[in-house]
Amino acid sequence: MTRISKAFQNKKAFIAFVTGGDPDIETTEALIPQMAAAGADLIEIGIPFSDPIAEGVVIQAADERALKAGVTTDKLFDMVKRVRGTVDVPLVFMTYMNPVYTYGTDRFVKRCAECGIDGIIVPDVPFEEKEEISGACVASGIELISMIAPTSNERIEMIAGQAKGFLYCVSSLGVTGIRSSITTNIKEMIDHVKKVSDIPCAVGFGIATPQQAQEMAAVSDGAIVGSAIVKLIAQNGRNCIEPVCQYVREMKAAVVSASCV
Amino acid sequence: MEAKKGKYGLYGGQYIPETLVPAVQEVEQAYDAYKKDPAFQSELRQLMENYAGRPSLLYYAEKMTKDLGGAKIYLKREDLNHTGSHKINNVLGQVLLAKKMGKKRVIAETGAGQHGVATATAAALMGLECEIFMGKEDTDRQVLNCYRMELLGAKVHPVTSGTMTLKDAVNETMREWASRMEDTLYVLGSVMGPHPFPMIVRDFQKIIGQEIKEQLMQMEGRLPDAVIACVGGGSNAMGSFYEFIPDTSVRLIGCEAAGLGVDNPKNAATIANGSIGIFHGMKSLFCQDEYGQIAPVYSISAGLDYPGIGPEHARLNELGRAQYVPVTDAEAVEAFEYLSRTEGIIPAIESAHAVAYAKKAAPEFDKNQILVVTISGRGDKDVAAIARYRGVEIFD
Secondary structure (H helix, E strand, O other): OOHHHHHOOOOOEEEEEEEOOOOOHHHHHHHHHHHHHOOOOEEEEEOOOOOOOOOOHHHHHHHHHHHHOOOOHHHHHHHHHHHHOOOOOOEEEEOOHHHHHHHOHHHHHHHHHHHOOOEEEOOOOOHHHHHHOHHHHHHHOOEEEEEEOOOOHHHHHHHHHOOOOOEEEEOOOOOOOOOOOOOOOHHHHHHHHHHHOOOOEEEEOOOOOHHHHHHHHHOOOEEEEOHHHHHHHHHHHHHHHHHHHHHHHHHHHHHHHHHOO | OOOEOOEEOOEEEEEOOHHHHHHHHHHHHHHHHHHOOHHHHHHHHHHHHHHHOOOOOEEEOHHHHHHHOOOEEEEEEHHHOHHHEOHHHHHHHHHHHHHHOOOOEEEEEEOOOHHHHHHHHHHHHHOOEEEEEEEHHHHHHOHHHHHHHHHOOOEEEEEOOOOOOHHHHHHHHHHHHHHOOOOEEEOOOOOOOOOOHHHHHHHHHOHHHHHHHHHHHHHHOOOOOEEEEEEOOOHHHHHHHHHHOOOOOOEEEEEEEEEOOOOOOOOOOHHHHOEEEEEOEEEEEEOEOOOOOEOOOOOOOOOOOOOEOOHHHHHHHHHOOEEEEEEEHHHHHHHHHHHHHHHOOOEOHHHHHHHHHHHHHHHHOOOOOEEEEEEOEEOHHHHHHHHHHOOOOOOO
């Protein structure tokens, strides 16, 4: 069983996102094991990109901070390798296709495997273009995470049928970022998936409060939170570890409580 | 040029978030249907003739020809179109398509403001809402065009993310489209982005080359020896080149913005300095660093200040069918002034890049050879910036 499957085994998962190298590599390196200890079942590490078209302003700003601080893909690989020596939590890279392609797709995915990365999410590679990277992922045992969106409708079966690891269910139209309410019928989306696949479904985009996390986890297999964590990092800089972990504990508790509903 | 749907050799494709895939596929299906619809084509032709003022002139630049002492030079006068540039060709097509698709609202990116002005114009004409995304740096250097868009009823959003120029305007327009596509079409301004946009924009712009061929046949009874156009994303160049791709005797020359020089970091010469990447929905050539971070490019011309190039240009370059040459700010400004003085035509600073190369190349051709230079737009919008470049402060 892969680390990603274990994260969803007999439980709902709380998935935490951080932008790698924001505000610096050392802080990210310290955050990852601490977030795992605080209850994060899977951690997504964003490789910053100059032009992140699927991100809202909070993660855009984090990408800018990290790049300004001199973070590179190689520095993140090295950091992940060190962290993997101390934690068993599944680690997933989230980035755009250009940093992967430019690094050399095969070389990039091989390095992911060497450093202990479990999966990769590439939001600008939809189902129709996934051959760009899927072959390399299969060869190296890296799970390529697929996404479905509120607009996917009849595409859901096709995407879910070939999805690996877990299915990232985008809760809302638009970009990542904190939302006061989520209006998409998530249950209907997930039911659609479950008709064709038993792949775990985690909901992301817009989730910030424990109540939202609980509601989303209640109808799915987990909740993904990015911007709300990144905002805490922006506010607290290098002193972010305690506030982030406190937040992770609250969100994890909310997700766990959804299992009992 | 398309081997497989939306691919130009290995270039092109549809690299966009899942949220946008159905919207892009909807455009693809609608365009496939309307492309073959005689009523749509006839309505578009009417608009091109009675509204945009097509065909545009093919003008024999006699003074320039004599002055340079080489090839005979013709100027394709896209600057004479309504709204002052070639952008109107594409926009009339896409906004008409939006209307037929039942959309109520169009959104677009703009660099110099020409595509924004054209989109706002077509939206006003066809009764659609219009919102334009423009880098803050460009709203500052193209104040007149901003106000022009507002006069036309559009809302202009200055984009303050990233480098605050054209690429950031594209990012922001994509983000906006992902949040609202039900009633909205993204009217892309160049032969770039995800399929089907490079194809649609080329199809709506190829009238430039078709007219060049027909007009030159009437005037000279022959094909040109070279067609020269400026390239940012590459829509006026693709429009000028496309008809001539099978005519291998015709050299196709794209002029890229080299800013302060191809060896200076401040340039936007994608073919000269770029490498293959995947960005803004397409696999193509981009100015980027070793880790695939998109470079903050620079040109005096806001319309060429883009770190990529359309995928079909990348393919033409790879095949050697078209050739791409860098032209610096200094050369473009000199050509801007030269064409104004010599022919009484003030070209857009973008188009001045093509004029600059033609000036250099013309003497190398025989007197019986013919160069066609596409003047993609008029230069009124650039007068204040050129004055500043020359150290004259005027307020526009």
